[in-house]
Every structure is written in C-alpha cells, then in structure tokens.
Amino acid sequence: MNGLFVSPSPHRATTMSTTKIMLMVIIALLPSAAAGCVFFGANAAIVLAVCISSCVVFEYLSRIIMKREQTISDLSAVVTGLLLGMNLPATTPIYVAIIGSFIAIVIVKQLFGGIGQNFANPAIAARVVLMLSFADSMTSWVVPYWYSDVVDVTTGATPLTASWINYTESGEAYKMAPFTLGEMLWGETGGCIGETCAVALIAGGVFLIVTGIISAATPVAFIGSFALLTFIYTGSAVETVYGVLAGGLLIGAFFMATDYATTPVTTKGKIIFGIGCGLMTFIIRNFGSFPEGVSFAILLMNLLTPYIDKLTLTTPFGAKKPVKAEKTTGKE
Amino acid sequence: MNKLNGIHLAHNKGTKKCETIDFPLPKSVIIPMSQHMGAPCDSLVKKGDEVTVGQKIGDSGAFMSAPIHSSVSGKVSDVTDYLLPNGSVCKAVVIETDGLQTVCPDLRPPVINDRQSLIAAVRDCGLTGLGGAGFPTHVKLNYDPAKTPVDTLVINAAECEPYITSDYRELMENPNDIIEGILLVQKYMGIPMCKVCIENNKPDAIELMKEKTAEISSIDIVTLPSEYPQGAEKVIVYSATGRIVAEGELPSHQGVMVMNVSTVSHIYRYSQDGIPLVKRRITFDGDAVTENKGNYFVPIGTRVSELLSHGKAEDAKKILYGGPMMGMCLYDTEQPVTKTTNAILAFRKGELPKTTACIRCGKCVRTCPFGLMPLMIEKAYNAKDVEELKKLKVMLCMNCGCCSYACPAHRPLAEINQLAKGLIPRK
C-alpha cells in the first residue's frame, strides 16, 4: 500500500474560509444596500452594480497581469466594490464609480500584494481620492425618493450639512433637529447609498459580531468615544444621538474600521484604533472644513496600524521579560 | 485565573465503549532501538538469538533513555537499520514469533523501598510517558527535591485529542491500578497531593474515580472542560493548580509533576508482576477502518500493516500515530507500534484545504492557548528575523496546532513555528 499522504500536524482544519468570511460580510451589508436602493432608486442600484463588477474585473485583470494566482473567488473584491458603492452618492457618474474601483483594487489593494497586504482600506482610500478630485459629484446629495419627483432632481441637505438653527416668528433663533429620529433611524435622509439606514447597519454589524466575524471592540470604542466627545462638546444628548446616526459613522465603525488587513490584530490594538477613529471623526466634523470626517479618520488610523500593532503585542503565557544585561562596571 | 484559549473539536470518540482486547499475535515484530526523545539504545541481541517476553534487548548508558524489552518470544531474524519518523536512522530488532509467548524466567517484581529504588524500578521497566509525548518516566521522577520540591502530582487523563479513548479505557478498566500507582509514587516521592484531571466529556470515568477515591484525602479528581488542548502539560498544570510553568521551566520548578494516567497504573502493575513495558493499549479508529475498530493491547513492535489488515483498511490515505491534532503521519505501513503510540488512526482523505493568503483576521492569536501571535511569527520567519522571533517568544509554542486549525486561510502556522524555532540559536 503505497502513496500514503504525509503532512505535518494538525490533520484537521476549520470549515471556515476567507470566502465564507467575505460572504458573511456581504450578507451583513445587503440590508443597508437594499435600503439605499429603495430610498435612492435605480441609480443607486446601478452605482452598486458598476462598483462591484468593475472591482471584480480589475482584480481579475491585476492578478493576470501580475501573473499571480487568481483570487476573485475569495469574494474580497465583491466586498470592496459593495462598500465603495455604498459610500458614494446615488448620483455618482458611472465613470467616477469605475475610477473609484480602479483606485481601490489596482492601486490600493493589488499593488501592495493583494488581500491582507494593503495598508489602507481600499474602499475608503478610493472614496477619499474621489472626494478630493470630484468634489462636485461627490457632494451633491439627493433627497430620498427624488426619482419619483418628475419635475427635477432635487438635491438637499444631509443630516451633517443641514442647519439645526431655526427661527421663531418673532425672529428668535432656536435649535431643532432637521430630521426626525425616525427618519434618521430608517435612513430617509440625504447621504451616500449605503450609509443612511442606521437600523440596517446596526443589524448587519451585530450579525457580524455575533457570528464572530468581527470583534465588538472597534465599533464600541469608535462609536463610544465619538459619542462621549460629542456629548461633552454639545451637552446635548439629542445632538449626540443624531451625530452617531448621521453620515458614515455606523457603516464606518461596523464595516470599515473592522477591516482585517488595515486595522490592528489584538483587542487592545482594536480599542486604540477605535478611539483614534472616534476622536478624529469628532475633530474633523466639528472643526474641519469637511462636514464628514469618518473616511479621513479611518484612513489616518489605517496608516498608524502597523505602529499600534507593534505596541500591542500579546504577552504570551509564562513568557519572561528579557533580563536586562547587567550594567558593565567599567573595568575595561 | 484567566481562561486559556483553545478550540472545540468534534470528539469522534466512537471507540469509547470498546473494551480492550488482545491483538492477535503477529508473525514477526520490529522493535526500533529509539522510540522517544533521548539517546537510542544499543541492541543487546544478534541475529539468531532466542528471546522471551520481557527480555531486555536494548539498553543505553545515557541518562535520557529507557531500556527496551522483547514483546514476544521467538528468534531474532535480523538487526537492521531503521528510518525514524524524524529522519534519523537507528537499529531495529526484528523477531520472528514462536507463538508461545514464553515469559522471561528472570523477571521478578522489583523491591521498592525508597525514592531511589522506585526510580530504578521505573527505569528497569522501560517505562516512558504513554500519553504520546514519551519522556522516559524515570527522568521525570529524577528531579532534585532539594532544589525543586514537588508537592502536587498531576495525573493527565484529559485525553483531549479526538478519537483516542485508550486513557479512558484505562480509567474504566483499571481504576484500582491507577490509584495504587498514584499512592506508590506519592509515598516514595513524598508528594502530598495528587490531582487526577479528566475532561468533562467522560462523566462516567469522573464518577468512577470519585467513588474510588472518596476515602483517600490525598487524591482529588479535577473535572476539566472539554476543550483542546487541555491535556497539554503547561495547560493541565495551570488548570489543575493555577500555577504557570514559565519559559524555560519544567513543571517541577512550580512544584508539580505531570504523569499520564496509563503510565502511573503501569508503574503499579510492574511493581506487582515485574513485567516491563512490552505491550500497550492503543485506539484503532478512523474512517478508513471498516472493521474491528476498538481498543487493543498490542505487542510493541507490531507493524501497523497488521492492524490495517485486521481492520480491512485498504483505502487508507493518511495513517496517524496519535490523534488528528498532534499525531504524526506514517510514511510506510511497515512502521511499528512503539511505546509512545496511543492510537493508530487511518483516514481515507489526506489533503487539507488549500492555503490562501493571510487576511489578518487574528483568529490564530485568539485561539493560541499561550497567546502567541502566529501571523507575526510567520512574517518574521519569512524575513528570517531572529530577533523578532525571540521577541514573539516562538520557543514557547507547543505545536498544539490550534492556530493552524482555526486559520480561515488554512496557513500551516504550527509547522512554520517549528521551522522558526530552528532559526533560533541554542544556548
């Protein structure tokens, strides 16, 4: 009896795989993507489809050109495309979406060696580049259901750009939230395709935490630190809740700040990362020139990740601290 | 006390209920002169010699070694070169059996009346750890009580590897031998406390041992969670006593001695009948075995091919010495059962899922019982960065395989850790 299979132990392996993990992430993102398609119409669906398909095609071509093993079946390009699309306004021109996909997959991901090797989250890096290069189309926010409005495409304010200041009839200023809490939770507000429906995003995030795909550490630290700072700054619980629900905070905290490749590995590191994101988002939103800071915050923390990783190595069980070399007594 | 990480595996302990039976005597056996860590023995017999059961056929002057005895009666047909699984070559004695199993007339129960005579008896018995790792038992006993006094004897009956039930059968079949063995070791080694550690997937064994030791205040039965790798030495010491065996230490530095449950009962049996370690219980299982799965007393040196034909395991593609997590692959079915073989498992499928790129999911870090960072170790290994490897404490890795098992990219992390250890210069 020849041909025995010889391999080092262990001889068992988990049934989990990269593909399955990516599939879970896609499932978790779907409710929010679907909500975006409902609120922003067929255009939203087209942007998502263009992003996903062009990401997959770019990944496929990059692997061929680089003569590397094909990786599109791990579905990570689908996740990148979906996330990128969800981070664009529904009115994004098709060519802008394709350029975004190119930046995400070719420049940010594949040039650095493919899955697991990239230093920045591809979808976020692409969004930031698009925001800086195509400022107009990236910040024209349509109001939900504009597509049913036969007259004209209406653009409107997002929860982050809308003013809280109202005036009474006698001309006195008072603060009032521009959207109702229900609108904020369901996402019937202006914004990117996949970032507005808070309920769907939270459900997706909780699904990933419960199934063990992501750790709760990052979203809790991110949202928690942002909320705390906002509350201290504004002194208003309402504004704090609106701040958390508005813009890209939830999608960022649950789906982008938890990206494996570009965030720290250990729980300690994840907490530091999350707090850093919360702090940066708070600063940019309140003191920066952009209304939204989530993407910049995560991108910046991505760059710090290798250093956070170095500072948060685990202490192995029973490890001894290296004995410091005794100081030489200066005899020589 | 923090809980150490680990993984939950399918137990697959289908042979649990299989009472141990004697395996049919093979026509010939091949007994390697090196069966565990330590120095190989020199063969004491030559071609043509008649040998009897229990006769010493191999010994060595080295401390880290145990004598080897013939498991059968018959005639030495050859003393050949034998390729060990680790790649080195030693001698092996091939014996044609005569079917009589005549016991060596010189065998007598040893006289044990103090520490030194116990250690000498254990060495004469040729005993090694029967749990799989196979450290010569007398070496373990030979700690210096003045420097590292031991106050707790931990009996390892965790049997955390899937499939294997040989220690479980020992618990069920010979509880009195176990207890007598423990008392013997406690008495002559002067160890006041003993903790018998059993995973909670063996409730009947726990029950039985509790009942048998109810009157004995120096023996505690500890129930461990069924989580791999509870049976690993440092893990079981921690679970049983809360003590941490640190880097570079032996359990005796923490006042603990760990002994496998079948080993300790064998000490007792040897003290009674003087028959050295010539046969052992193994679990024979795996999906390629179509008949006669179970637990067997097998003469040391029995070729695995004998077992396979007994089990009609024709389409076995992967055959293991030991369990699926830490067991070693056979490269040839003519390899024999040795003192440290606690199971022979034959499987139809050998390949593992394809390895893909690391996605930095951190699963390996979260499953490592020792909190090592296999993904970082792999990176440092690829960069041949010895300093970084030292910083990452790769030497602490016990090759338990949890990281490789859990990795969704199916990277061979445990294997890489062993290779990485090789880069670190020994002091």
Ligand code: SF4
């Ligand atoms: S478990 Fe595998 S994929 Fe995940 S971090 Fe470790 S090596 Fe990388």
Ligand code: SF4
């Ligand atoms: S093989 Fe080593 S690194 Fe991997 S889990 Fe076990 S002890 Fe940790």
